[in-house]
Amino acid sequence: MTVRYSYGGDEHIFVEVDEEMSLEAFFKSLSMTNAVRDSGIAGITEICPANASFQIKFDPDVIAPNELMAKLKIFEAAAETSDKRIDTRIIEIPVLYGDPWTHETLMRFRERHQDPNTTDLEYAARINDFDSVDAFITAHAGAPWFVSMVGFVAGLPFIYQLVERQRQIEVPKYLRPRTDTPKLTIGHGGCFGCIYSVRGAGGYQMFGVTPMPIYDPKGEISYLRELMIFRPGDIIKFKPIDRAAYDAAVEAVEAGHFEPKIVPVSFSLDAFTADPEGTNAKLLEALDG
Amino acid sequence: MAEAIRMFDVVKPGLATTVQDLGRPGYYHLGLPISGAMDRFALIAANRLVGNNDGDAGLEAVFMGPELRFASDCLIAVTGADMPPKVDGVEQPGWTAFKVAAGQLLSFGFLKGGARAYIAIAGGIAVPEVLGSRSTYTLGTLGGFEGRALKAGDTVMIGTAAGGGREGMSVPAEIRRAVGVQGASLRVLPGLYWHRITEGAQQTFFEDTWKVAPEADRVGYRFRGGKKLDFVPREQPFGAGSDPSNIVDSCYPYGSIQVPGGTEPIILHRDAVSGGGYFMLGTVISADMDLIGQLQPHQGVRFEEVTMEQALAARKDEKARLAHLETALAT
Numbered sequence: 001m002t003v004r005y006s007y008g009g010d011e012h013i014f015v016e017v018d019e020e021m022s023l024e025a026f027f028k029s030l031s032m033t034n035a036v037r038d039s040g041i042a043g044i045t046e047i048c049p050a051n052a053s054f055q056i057k058f059d060p061d062v063i064a065p066n067e068l069m070a071k072l073k074i075f076e077a078a079a080e081t082s083d084k085r086i087d088t089r090i091i092e093i094p095v096l097y098g099d100p101w102t103h104e105t106l107m108r109f110r111e112r113h114q115d116p117n118t119t120d121l122e123y124a125a126r127i128n129d130f131d132s133v134d135a136f137i138t139a140h141a142g143a144p145w146f147v148s149m150v151g152f153v154a155g156l157p158f159i160y161q162l163v164e165r166q167r168q169i170e171v172p173k174y175l176r177p178r179t180d181t182p183k184l185t186i187g188h189g190g191c192f193g194c195i196y197s198v199r200g201a202g203g204y205q206m207f208g209v210t211p212m213p214i215y216d217p218k219g220e221i222s223y224l225r226e227l228m229i230f231r232p233g234d235i236i237k238f239k240p241i242d243r244a245a246y247d248a249a250v251e252a253v254e255a256g257h258f259e260p261k262i263v264p265v266s267f268s269l270d271a272f273t274a275d276p277e278g279t280n281a282k283l284l285e286a287l288d289g
Numbered sequence: 290m291a292e293a294i295r296m297f298d299v300v301k302p303g304l305a306t307t308v309q310d311l312g313r314p315g316y317y318h319l320g321l322p323i324s325g326a327m328d329r330f331a332l333i334a335a336n337r338l339v340g341n342n343d344g345d346a347g348l349e350a351v352f353m354g355p356e357l358r359f360a361s362d363c364l365i366a367v368t369g370a371d372m373p374p375k376v377d378g379v380e381q382p383g384w385t386a387f388k389v390a391a392g393q394l395l396s397f398g399f400l401k402g403g404a405r406a407y408i409a410i411a412g413g414i415a416v417p418e419v420l421g422s423r424s425t426y427t428l429g430t431l432g433g434f435e436g437r438a439l440k441a442g443d444t445v446m447i448g449t450a451a452g453g454g455r456e457g458m459s460v461p462a463e464i465r466r467a468v469g470v471q472g473a474s475l476r477v478l479p480g481l482y483w484h485r486i487t488e489g490a491q492q493t494f495f496e497d498t499w500k501v502a503p504e505a506d507r508v509g510y511r512f513r514g515g516k517k518l519d520f521v522p523r524e525q526p527f528g529a530g531s532d533p534s535n536i537v538d539s540c541y542p543y544g545s546i547q548v549p550g551g552t553e554p555i556i557l558h559r560d561a562v563s564g565g566g567y568f569m570l571g572t573v574i575s576a577d578m579d580l581i582g583q584l585q586p587h588q589g590v591r592f593e594e595v596t597m598e599q600a601l602a603a604r605k606d607e608k609a610r611l612a613h614l615e616t617a618l619a620t
Contacts, residue, residue, distance in 0.1 A: 006480040006481050006483075007478060007480045007572070007597060008480065008481055008542030008544075008545055008569075008572045009478050009480075009542060009543075009544050009545075009571075009572030009573060009574050009575060009600065010478065010574055010575050010597065010600040010601055010604055011542070011543070011544075011575050012542035012543070012545075012572065014480070014481055014539070014540070014542065016539070018526075018537075019526040019529075019536075019537070020526035020527040020528055020529070020537060021526070021527055021528030021529075021537045022527070045314055045315070046314065046315065046317045046318060047318060048317055048318040048540045048563065048564075049318065050538065050539045050540045050564055051528070051537050051538055051539065052528075052537050052539075053537070053539040053540065054540065055539070055540035055542060057317065057542075057543075060601060060604065061604075061608075065597055065601075066597075149538060149564060150318065150319050150320055151317075151318070151319070151320040151540065151562075151563035151564040152320055152538075152562050152563060152564055152565055153320050153428055153429060153562060153563075154319065154320045154321050154426075154428070154429040154431070155319060155320055155321075156320055158538055158564075165527065172530065172531055173530060173566075189530065189566070190528050190529065190530040190535070190537075190538075190566065191527065191528040192528065192538060197320070198428065198429060198430075200428065215429070217419075217429055217430045217431040217436055227321075227420075227431075228319050228320075231319075232318075
């Protein structure tokens with residue numbers, strides 16, 4: 001893991017913790033951004049953690065770029081030895097897989113897809129060596145996912161599944177991005193999943209939709225008073241639901257009494273690396289227990 | 290006699306007229322961009338002409354002005370793009386404060402240069418603040434007037450004027466930034482994933498003349514017409530995706546230049562997507578960000594390589610321009 005520092009013009013410093021994605025790189029990036037936040041260095045205006053990198057926005061009238069760069073490098077050594085353990089929460093996201101809305105959309109943009117004769121779910125199941133779409137969904141909804149970045153658009157989580165690398169689901173993005181994606185689509189591109197917070201352009205494969213809003217610009221939904229739900233470090237568990245449960249959840253959201261299932265948990269990277277399945281079992285026990 | 294309500298009706302909205310102030314910093318880590326005027330200097334100048342604070346909300350009109358019917362007397366200034374304002378059909382000078390009386394119509398002539406005009410009204414646009422700003426972020430339907438561009442039939446409230454603006458007050462020509470000049474150049478600090486393209490590509494990027502593509506908006510400006518950039522061969526890192534222009538999804542700086550597939554550079558602006566999986570070759574310096582918002586489609590642009598020292602010197606020059614503006618309007 002070689003950390004690389006670069007300037008993004010005169011107002012940003014970009015730090016690539018590693019070229020490739022791993023939970024180790026994410027945790028190192030997270031502990032560096034936490035250390036930067038705690039340091040309270042004057043002139044820093046935004047701290048944005050990403051999957052295996054992070055970005056600092058600063059005011060060069062307050063702190064010289066090279067001075068800030070030198071200070072950031074000091075945190076790298078501290079991040080090496082820091083505790084790779086976070087107190088976080090696990091959030092259950094109900095999903096209607098193979099729903100009619102993403103199906104309509106994927107048919108509309110079929111000529112932009114690698115395999116126009118199958119659906120996104122069928123394609124992802126096949127190229128990841130699953131026997132069936134059901135087996136793929138079981139894997140997708142089985143192990144929990146880690147929110148490794150929030151962004152692209154408002155409140156959109158990039159998520160990384162908590163399984164060994166050889167079990168990671170990998171799919172290419174669409175050949176050319178779509179101009180439309182239904183709101184609350186569960187997507188996947190590269191090794192990352194996502195939940196589209198708003199309707200709009202997108203290039204990720206589409207697997208289903210959740211009835212649970214994750215962004216509310218008006219701040220009226222009870223659990224979205226702060227407009228968005230996700231923060232880097234959150235853990236997600238998908239729960240397959242049928243159409244009746246989907247409709248009931250949508251109704252509950254509209255009536256203002258939908259409450260997402262959220263349980264506080266702690267996560268240790270060392271414990272996970274030593275025993276992925278045992279660690280996941282404990283997370284799921286906390287959620288369902 | 291009761292004072293008329295301070296508001297205006299939108300008779301015609303223009304192409305995409307939005308409420309903007311100096312933006313909503315602090316939420317980029319959650320995917321909410323700063324938003325705000327693309328040409329910040331123009332908005333600040335318009336605000337100062339009518340006695341507003343720099344950060345008061347005005348209107349940003351792109352390519353085509355709106356038609357607005359005022360319910361009360363107001364002091365107004367229009368800056369930025371060369372798009373002459375008219376009061377009941379009578380042309381008014383740009384970069385100069387003028388009065389509109391209750392019942393009168395503010396409209397605009399054709400665009401002669403630049404892309405975005407800024408309309409400041411004494412008292413500012415009185416939409417509610419969202420997360421500390423009145424700027425519109427249309428992708429997230431957040432802030433501004435109901436989170437969207439103005440539509441015909443909207444009624445928009447105006448705040449109480451603090452006074453201090455005066456009819457006829459004008460920004461001296463030498464302080465205005467020229468808009469619509471051909472041979473525009475944008476200064477770029479190479480960096481980020483600059484090493485991903487070959488030396489030849491690094492050279493042609495700065496040598497070629499690029500043209501603004503029709504896909505140019507508040508999220509980003511796309512360019513085409515330069516030579517395709519070649520990548521340094523490598524085995525793609527895990528999680529990055531298979532295209533050589535892909536990276537493991539990272540944050541995108543404001544002003545950063547991404548080149549999907551190596552073909553068409555995109556400069557992210559005030560409504561930037563906050564991150565994604567395309568490599569970036571560098572960043573437009575802060576002093577030149579305002580210029581981007583005044584570029585028209587098909588306009589030719591060169592990118593000019595600068596060092597951090599040059600970027601900071603240019604930033605100082607822009608600060609001096611603001612100080613100069615303050616002195617000029619105080620006398």
